Amino acid sequence: MNRVSLPNRSTTGVSSSAATAQFCGHCGEPSDGGADPTSDVHRRCGERLAMEPPRYCADCRRRMKVQVTPLGWSAECSRHGVLAP
Amino acid sequence: MTIQANIAESDKTSDETTPAAVPAAGTGTGYGILETARRQVLEDGIGLTQAQLEEVLRLPDEALPATLQLAHEVRLKHCGEDVEVEGIISIKTGGCPEDCHFCSQSGLFDSPVRGVWLDIPELVKAAKETAATGATEFCIVAAVRGPDIKLMNQIKFAIDRINEAVDINIACSLGMLTQRQVNQLAEWGVHRYNHNLETARSYFPEVVTTHSYEERLDTCNMVKAAGMELCCGALIGMGETLEQRAELAAQLAALEPHEVPLNFLNPRPGTPLENQGIMDGKDALRAIAAFRLAMPRTVLRYAGGRELTLGDLGTREGLLGGINAVIVGNYLTTLGRPATADLNLLVELNMPIKELQKTL
Numbered sequence: 001m002n003r004v005s006l007p008n009r010s011t012t013g014v015s016s017s018a019a020t021a022q023f024c025g026h027c028g029e030p031s032d033g034g035a036d037p038t039s040d041v042h043r044r045c046g047e048r049l050a051m052e053p054p055r056y057c058a059d060c061r062r063r064m065k066v067q068v069t070p071l072g073w074s075a076e077c078s079r080h081g082v083l084a085p
Numbered sequence: 086m087t088i089q090a091n092i093a094e095s096d097k098t099s100d101e102t103t104p105a106a107v108p109a110a111g112t113g114t115g116y117g118i119l120e121t122a123r124r125q126v127l128e129d130g131i132g133l134t135q136a137q138l139e140e141v142l143r144l145p146d147e148a149l150p151a152t153l154q155l156a157h158e159v160r161l162k163h164c165g166e167d168v169e170v171e172g173i174i175s176i177k178t179g180g181c182p183e184d185c186h187f188c189s190q191s192g193l194f195d196s197p198v199r200g201v202w203l204d205i206p207e208l209v210k211a212a213k214e215t216a217a218t219g220a221t222e223f224c225i226v227a228a229v230r231g232p233d234i235k236l237m238n239q240i241k242f243a244i245d246r247i248n249e250a251v252d253i254n255i256a257c258s259l260g261m262l263t264q265r266q267v268n269q270l271a272e273w274g275v276h277r278y279n280h281n282l283e284t285a286r287s288y289f290p291e292v293v294t295t296h297s298y299e300e301r302l303d304t305c306n307m308v309k310a311a312g313m314e315l316c317c318g319a320l321i322g323m324g325e326t327l328e329q330r331a332e333l334a335a336q337l338a339a340l341e342p343h344e345v346p347l348n349f350l351n352p353r354p355g356t357p358l359e360n361q362g363i364m365d366g367k368d369a370l371r372a373i374a375a376f377r378l379a380m381p382r383t384v385l386r387y388a389g390g391r392e393l394t395l396g397d398l399g400t401r402e403g404l405l406g407g408i409n410a411v412i413v414g415n416y417l418t419t420l421g422r423p424a425t426a427d428l429n430l431l432v433e434l435n436m437p438i439k440e441l442q443k444t445l
Contacts, residue, residue, distance in 0.1 A: 052419040055197035065201040069211040070172035070414035
C-alpha cells in the first residue's frame with residue numbers, strides 16, 4: 001500500500017509495514033509489532049483487511065475517512081495522509 | 086485473491102457443470118418438491134408459494150446439486166443466458182440516522198466507519214471505470230433515511246455529469262422517498278431504484294426499529310407506479326428462521342421487483358449483529374435456488390457478503406444455480422472479489438454479459 005502526502009499536512013511519507021505499524025488498521029488496537037507468528041489478537045484482523053480497507057491510521061489510530069469505489073479505495077488520515085492500495 | 090467458502094471442502098458440490106451440460110433436474114430425484122417445481126416453475130413459469138419454498142429450504146444436502154440445477158434451468162428458460170453486471174458506489178457514507186442492525190453506516194452504533202461524501206469528479210471517474218468492465222448499471226447509494234434537498238440537487242448534478250461522460254444506466258438508492266422525489270428521479274432518467282425489504286415482515290422489527298416495513302413498501306410501490314424499475318433485495322443470515330427466509334422470498338415475489346439483490350450478512354464491527362455467525366454456505370446456496378424458484382423471471386443478483394459466505398467456488402455454484410447478475414468489484418464499505426475474477430468466470434461459464442439497453 002502507498003501512503004501519499006497531503007498538501008500542507010504533515011505526513012510520515014512512508015508506508016507503515018506490519019513491523020512498524022503501531023496500531024492495527026482494522027480494530028485500532030495496538031499492533032503486535034510484526035510478531036511472527038502473528039498474535040491471536042490480530043490474526044482475524046489480518047484476514048479482514050484482505051476484504052476491507054483499513055479504518056484506523058496505523059501511525060496514530062485516528063479513524064480515517066475511507067472512500068470505496070467499485071474498482072478501488074482510499075483512506076485518509078487527517079494527520080498522516082492518504083493510503084491507497 | 087482466492088477466497089475460501091464457508092463450506093467444508095468435502096461438502097462442496099460439483100463445479101464441473103456448465104450451462105450447456107446441465108441435465109434435467111427434478112425428474113426422478115425422489116424429492117417431490119423438485120418434481121412440483123419442475124412442472125410449476127420451469128414449465129409453467131409460476132413461482133413457488135411460501136409453503137413450497139419452506140420445503141425447498143429444508144431439502145437435505147444431498148438434494149442441493151439437483152436443486153441448483155433446476156434453478157439454473159429456470160433462469161435459462163425464463164431469463165436467458167445473459168448476466169447483468171453492475172457497479173455500486175456510495176456518494177454519502179456513514180452518519181445514517183436509522184438503526185438497521187446489520188449496517189456499519191448507522192450513526193447510532195459505535196462503528197469505525199466515518200462519515201464522508203464523494204465528490205462528483207470521483208463519481209464520474211468511477212462510472213467510467215465501471216462501464217469499462219462491461220457493466221451496464223451504475224448505482225449511486227447514500228446512507229440516509231431519505232434524501233434532503235441538498236442530496237437531491239447533488240444527485241441531479243451527478244446524473245447529468247455521468248450522462249455526459251459515459252453510456253451506462255444510472256440507478257439510485259437514497260432511502261425512503263416522497264412522491265415528489267420519486268417523480269423527480271424518474272424525470273431525471275434514473276433507470277432503476279433500489280430499496281430493499283432486507284428481511285421478512287415478521288422479522289423486520291428485530292432488525293430495524295427506526296422505520297417500519299410498511300414505510301419501505303410505500304417507497305417500493307411509488308417507484309413502480311412512476312415507471313422506474315424496482316430493485317428490492319434481501320439480506321439473509323441475520324438470525325431469521327428458514328420459515329422467515331421463505332416468507333421474505335414470497336413477499337418479494339408478491340412485490341414483483343425487476344431485480345432482487347441477494348446479500349449475505351457480513352457481520353460488521355460495532356453493529357448489533359457483529360457477533361452473528363457467518364451463514365452456512367450450503368444454506369446460502371439453497372436460498373439462492375429458492376429465490377429463483379420463487380421469482381423465475383426476476384434479475385437475481387449476487388450482492389454483498391458472498392465472498393465471505395460462499396467464497397470462489399460458491400460464487401460459481403450460485404451462477405449455475407439461479408443467479409443471473411453480479412455486482413462487480415467492491416461494495417459500499419467493504420471489498421469484493423476482483424472484477425476480473427468475476428468477468429473471467431463468466432467467460433469460462435459461457436455466460437455473456439448483458440448489453441446496454443436504455444430503458445428510460
